[in-house]
Amino acid sequence: MPRFEMSSDAAHLFIRRFTDFINSGDPNLAPALVSPDAIFHAPGVPAPLLGPDGYLQLLAMLRSAFSDVRWVLEEAVAEGDTIAARFGMSGTNDGSFMGAPPTGKAFQATSMGFYKLSGGKIVEERGLPDMLSILQQIGLVPQPS
Numbered sequence: 001m002p003r004f005e006m007s008s009d010a011a012h013l014f015i016r017r018f019t020d021f022i023n024s025g026d027p028n029l030a031p032a033l034v035s036p037d038a039i040f041h042a043p044g045v046p047a048p049l050l051g052p053d054g055y056l057q058l059l060a061m062l063r064s065a066f067s068d069v070r071w072v073l074e075e076a077v078a079e080g081d082t083i084a085a086r087f088g089m090s091g092t093n094d095g096s097f098m099g100a101p102p103t104g105k106a107f108q109a110t111s112m113g114f115y116k117l118s119g120g121k122i123v124e125e126r127g128l129p130d131m132l133s134i135l136q137q138i139g140l141v142p143q144p145s
Contacts (some may be wrong), residue, residue: 006081008078011083014084025056025060034052034055035051035119043128044131065093069090072090079140081117084113089134092107109129
């Protein structure tokens with residue numbers, strides 16, 4: 001399979017558009033950014049989620065626990081068909097999360113994503129939010145003393 005090469009400018013434009021998509025959760029944007037065959041690996045989700053609908057499910061799951069969840073793109077690096085992005089992520093736990101009732105506590109954490117693209121769309125993502133920090137800040141895991 002030939003590698004998809006994207007210029008640095010195109011990669012940065014793409015990841016900014018993708019950040020707009022994840023912040024809005026707009027289902028109309030998903031098909032332009034996510035391949036129908038895309039595979040998403042997310043912590044705590046046993047099986048990968050698939051395609052635009054799978055990614056929208058992931059966003060809905062997060063929004064049900066953190067209705068104000070927001071990502072801010074802080075850094076992106078592109079090479080060949082891959083974009084690595086670092087985000088600042090924040091939200092308030094106002095819904096059930098991982099089976100626990102809402103705590104009402106806010107968090108700010110780092111999240112990283114590694115995106116493989118083909119034909120200008122995501123075909124695979126590995127999302128790596130700092131889950132320990134999130135769980136500590138919202139009160140589901142004790143803070144270190």
